[in-house]
Amino acid sequence: MTIHTELEAQRPQAPAGLLSRAEKDRLIERGMLGIYRWYFDQSQTKRNWNPYRSFDWADFGKNHSPELLMILERFFAVEQYVPDYTSKLTQLTRKSMGRSHFQVLWGAEEAKHSELWYNSLLFSTQRSTKWLSEYLYNLRQQEWKLPWDDALHMSCYVVIQERATQLNYLNLMKIAAGQSDKPALANDQDPVLVKAAKVIANDEAAHYGFFLSIASLYLYYYPAQMLNALHEVIKHFAMPALDMFEDPNWGEILYRTGIYGAREYTRDVLQVAIKQLSVKSRKALELGIKNSRLVPDPDGNICDASIFESFDYKEVGTTVKNTIDRVTRYAKEVGIHDLDPVTFTPSGIIPTA
Ligand SMILES: [Fe+2]
């Protein structure tokens, strides 16, 4: 018996039609592990930059506006809570190797972001090391707490949060490229900052992509629970660590500099994220939740068809299949596919709405 057939023989036999909870959980975990391994490879081969050596820090702008410096300070503040983010998210997902090991790798990438923004302040020469250490000391008196205590809600939260973070950095890049229409930022052109913001935004895009794949997996196998979680997370969403700064001006600075505001959140974050999860609109999501009874059977399968009015379930299936196909291509390339294959298994759920 080959390892492949042995693995197949060990697979729980699912009944025809809908999958059992155990089988769905197994498929999600296999998928997560495959996506994590693909992500690991991409991280090492395509995004392996260094916060000290990859930038010409000596050429960093020394006369940036007070507004731009405040933005850098706060970007550093958010990123430097990485030990809190990583420890809590790893603990929350510890039963899943794919997800928890990802959080460790993700944490290493976020630590680079923290170093990058620290360096930007240091090389600006507008903040002394004494000021920086006091700032850091004060920040570390606070502890970030999980906004949700389950993996499903947190999967939705991080999709929105990573997309918003990517957008913040892309908008900073525009300022540094001289594309801002705000007079106060007219002298903030800086090629080193353009590169820094671009590199970091690229990481955030990769984080967003990973979490989107995970959210799609959940949405495919547990559509009712996932839609409900998404609905709740959207309703209460706030960016991480904002409430910890004791900084009433933070939101105002972001808005005033054109980096982030309610319009950007709705148009460039929420609408993009929910569209990529095949949800028709926020309104459709709300209606679908309201109209359905959302009472899953013991295997987590939903009996009420009205949830399918709010999103394109077939499209979610295609997204998951494409993701698994990408993982398979990578697994074949590095030679692990024959020994440890990750395959796509249809959920058996047939949307009837
Ligand atoms: Fe980051």
Ligand SMILES: [Fe+2]
């Ligand atoms: Fe991130």
